[in-house]
Amino acid sequence: MTDLTKLTIAQLRDGYKAKEFTSVEATQAYVDAIDAHNAAFNAYIAVTPDIALKQAAAADAKIASDNAGKLEGIPVGIKDLYSTRGVHTQACSHILDGFKPRYEATVTQNMFDDGAVMLGKLNMDEFAMGSSNETSYYGAVTNPWKREGERTDNGTALVPGGSSGGSAAAVAAHLCAGATASDTGGSIRQPAAFTGTVGMKPTYGRCSRFGMVAFASSLDQAGPISRDVRDAAIMLGSMASADPRDTTCADLPVPDYEAAIGKSIKGMRVGIPSEYRLDGMPDEIEQLWEQGKAMLRDAGAEIVDISLPHTKYALPAYYIVAPAEASSNLARYDGVKYGLRVDGKNIEEMYENTRAAGFGEEVKRRILIGTYVLSAGFYDAYYTRAQKVRTLIKRDFELCFDAGVDCILTPATPSAAFAIGDKEMAADPVKMYLNDVFTVTVNMAGLPGIAVPAGLDNQGLPLGLQLIGRPFEEETLFQAGSVIEAAAGHFLPEKWW
Amino acid sequence: MSVDTATVKRVAKLSRIAITDERAESMQSELNTILGFVEQLQEVDVEGVEPMTSVVDMVMRKRRDEISDGNKAEDVTANAPMSEDNFFMVPKVVE
Amino acid sequence: MTGLVDTRTPNPKNFFPGDDHDWELVIGLEVHAQVTSNAKLFSGASTEFGNEQNANVSLVDAAMPGMLPVINEACVRQAVKTGLGLNAQINNRSVFDRKNYFYPDLPQGYQISQLYHPIVGEGVVTIQVGPDKQGQFESVEIGIERLHLEQDAGKSMHDQHPTMSFVDLNRSGVALMEIVSKPDIRSIDEAKAYITKLRSILRYLGTCDGNMDQGSMRADVNVSVRKPGGEFGTRCEIKNVNSIRFMGQAIDYEARRQIDILEEGGTIDQETRLFDPNKGETRSMRSKEEAHDYRYFPDPDLLPLEFDDAYVDQIRAELPELPDAKRIRFMDEGLSEYDASILVSDKSIADFFEKVVEGRDAKVSANWVINDLLGALNKAGKSLEESPVSATQLGGIINLIKDGTISGKIAKDLFEIVWNEGGDPAKIVDERGMAQVTDTGAIEAAVDEIIAANPDKVQQAIEKPNMIGWFVGQVMKATGGKANPQAVNELLRKKING
C-alpha cells in the first residue's frame, strides 16, 4: 500500500470511495507518523489517537453506506485555539492550564459533522500572538523545511511562521492531511508561505468564531492550511457556515468552493498594488511576484497596476486595534472560572500573580499596549484614529474593486522562514511584526486572502504569493490560486527527520 | 508619545499583571519601540473619516426571548480552580 | 454628556439651613432597572429570581473562552418602549461598548454597556410632589439624560467562608436599563417622587417589575449642595441604593455631611460612596475608586444596533395609557387630583379601580377603593394582589348601596364580612337579612314609638332642626340599622314639624 500520509484530502476521499483503503488505515498511518516524528517538530501539543480511530471507524461505516460527508474520514489536526469538547484547549497559554471545554467550536463541529477525524491539537503562538510560533507555552515549532545543505537533524532549525505554526508544520511534514488555522494579521498565510503549504483566510464573517479562543475579535478569522488549493477549498467548504451564535458571522450559503478549482481565469482583472514594493525587499521576492504576474497573464488574466495608498499604515493601525481588543478579550483569564490560579494575599494579588505567571512575555506586552492605548486621555489619539485609518484602508480596496479589479496579487511575506531564536527579531518586537506587513491589510479590511506556494528562494526555502479578493468571493481566490499552483508546481520539504 | 516606568506600572496595575521594577524598565523600552512605530499614524489625514465599527456590512442578528440555555452549573464550574457546591470561590473580597 | 443646565428656580421650602446661608440640594439619579424578559441580554439563560447558584448561567454568561454575545430582541424592544414612555429621543443606531474592569462577579472582565451611543437619548418625566396642606400638588419636570442597555453583574457572597467569597453568576448578563436623570432634582421628596413615578411608568409599560427588594430596581444617587441658585457643587455618588426609604436617608445624611464639610471650610472630594442602612450613614468606597479607568471601546463582538422608524412606530402604537394620561382622564371623569393621583400611582391600583368604576359612580368608587380597600390593605400589610376583596366584590357592594338595598353604614359591615369570609355580597345581604327596611309601616311604627317616648326632645327639635339627627339615630338603632335613612328622615320631619 502507498504511504497514505502522502495523499491529499481529495486523494484520500477518492480512495475511500473507490475502497482502495479505509479511513482507519489512513488514520492509523497518521497516528504512527505523529508517534514517530512529532518530536522533531513539536507540532502537536496533544494527540488524540483514541478519538481519531473511533471517528475513523464511524467514518468508514458512513463511507460504506454511501453516506460520506465532505470530510468523511479525513485525518486533520486542530489548532489549539479551537475549543474541542473534553480535549486540551489552551491557545498554547499556561493561563488556561488544564482547560477542557464542555463545548465544541462551530468550525470543528462543522468538520466533525462532515466526518473529519481529529488527530490532536496543534501548537501555535500563545493566544495567536506571534509570527514564528515561538511564543507558545509549549515551545517553538520546527519548520520541516531547512536551508539547502543543512537538511539534517543538526541543521539550523527554522520557524514555521506563526501563529498557526503547528498547523503549517504538521501539514508540510505530513502529520495530518489538513489543519485548521486562524488568521488575525497573517497567521494562516505567513506560516503557509514559510512551509510551502496553502493557507486560506476567508472573509471576516465567513467562518463562525464561536468556540475559537478570541485574540482580536474584529480581525480573527478561521481558515484551513492544506497541501494544495483544492484541499483548502474542500476544507473551507466544511469549516464555513452561518451561525446563530456569532453575530458577526455572515448569514450566507456556503458555495461549492471546489468547483472553482481549475476554472479559467480568462479576462480576470488582477491588480498589482505598487505600495507592496518595499524598500530593501529581497530581489527573489520581487522576482517571485513578477513570475506570479506572468503565470496569471499566461492563463488569460489582465494585469493592472493599482494603488492602495494607505497600505503602509495598516501594520501600525493593527498594532493598536489588535492589542486593544486583546487586552479586553484576555481580561477573562483571571484565575476564577478556569485555568491557572496563583494565590495572593487578597483577590487583587491573586489576579496579578495569576496573570503574571500565566501569560508569556509577548502576550503581556500586547495587553499592556492595548490597555495603554485605550486608557483615559489616549483613546482618541490611538484607538479612534486607528479605526479611522482602518476605514481608509478598506476604502482603498473598495475603490479598486469598484474599478473592476477581481483580485489582487502580492507577495505573501517579505522574506522566507528565519531561524528559531533569531536575535534581531527577539530584540525588537517591531522587526517580528513586519513579517505580517503584506497580510495584515487584508485583516484590517475584512477581506479574503490566500497564500499559495510559488517558488523557492536561493537557500531552497519556499516562498508564497498572496491573492486578495472581494468580500465573500473566496471562489475567485481558489480559481486564481489553482492557476498559480498549476504553473508553479508543488513544493515538498526534503526529509531530514 | 512614549511611556515612563511609572506609566508602565500603572498600566500593568490596570491590566492586573504583577511586574517587577526590573521588568518594568525593560518593558518600558519595548513599549516605546511599539509606540514609536505606531506614531506614523499621526501623519494620516483622518479628517471627516468615520472610525470603523464593523468590518462587514451586515445587520446584527438577534435572538428570540426564549430560555434556551442554563441549568448547567456543573459544566460552568467544572474547570474552576476552586469551587464548592457549584459556587466559584475567590479570596475574600472586601468592599 | 451635554453640559449641565439648571432648569429649576430655587424653592426655599427645600433649603437646608446653614450657618451663614441656606443650602440647596442638587440630585441626579442613575436608576438601574432590570428589563422584564425571559432570557438574558446576550444569552439564552433564564432571568428567573431565586434559583440555585449558577443555574441560570450559560457558557456565555460565565465568559468561557470563545463564547460570544447574541442580543435578545425583546430587550431592545423593552428599551425602546421605555424610552417612548419617558418621552425620550429614540436612537435608530446605537453601539455597545465594553466597560473594562476586574471584579470576581464580572466574568468577562468587562461589562457590555453603551457609553458613546445609547439607544435612548433625552426625555422628560413629570412628577407630582405633594400634596401640601391644601391638598395641592406641585408638578415638576425632571429631565432624562439617556437610557442605555447593559449587562448586570453576578453576586459575591462574603459570609459563607472565613477566607473566601462565593460567586454566583445567576444575575450575570441579565439586561438592565440604566436610566440617567439630569441633575434636576432639588429635594428628598422630589427624589422619592421621581423614583416612584419612574417605577410606576416602568410597571405600566411592563418593561421592569420595579421590585426593589429583589434588586430589579436600584439607584445610584448623585448628591451635591450649593448656595441656592449658585454654581453646581462637587457631587458624590451613592451606589446601589435599593429602597426609596434608604434613598431618603442616604440623601439626607449625605447633604448634611457635605454641608458640614463646606461650612468648616473644607472641600468635597468627588467620590463613590456606599449607604449603610444599619448605621444610616454613607461611607467612602475608595477601594473601587483608585484604578478608575474603564477603557470603554465599542464591543467588537457586536455590530451596531440599528432599526428603522417603522419599528419604533409599531412599538409606539402598542404603548398602554401611562399614569399622566390616566390621571388627567380620571380628573375629567370627576375625581379630585388627590384621588386621581393615588389611583394612578400604581398600575395594579388603577387597573383595580377601572374594574370597580365600570358602570358605577367615579367618586363613590374612588372612595371605596382608596379609603376602604387600600386602607384595609395597608392596615393588614397586604398588597393589592393579595386583596381578599376583588374588584367584582367591591363593585357588588357599591351596587347594593346604589340600588338602596343597604345603607352606607351596612355596606361597611358587608365589606368586612366579604374581607373576612369572602362570598357574593348580594347573597350575603340576602342570607343574613341585611337589606334595609323600606317598608314604611315598620319604620313609621318605630318613629312613632320614639316620638312618643321623648316629648321634650320633640320640643327641642321644633326649635332646632338639627336635633332631627338624634331622632334618626334612635330610629336606626331601633331598626338594627336597616331602616332606609332617607325614609326615616322624611317621616320624622313630617311628624315633628307637622
Ligand SMILES: [Mg+2]
Ligand atoms: Mg452609575
Ligand SMILES: [Zn+2]
Ligand atoms: Zn450602569
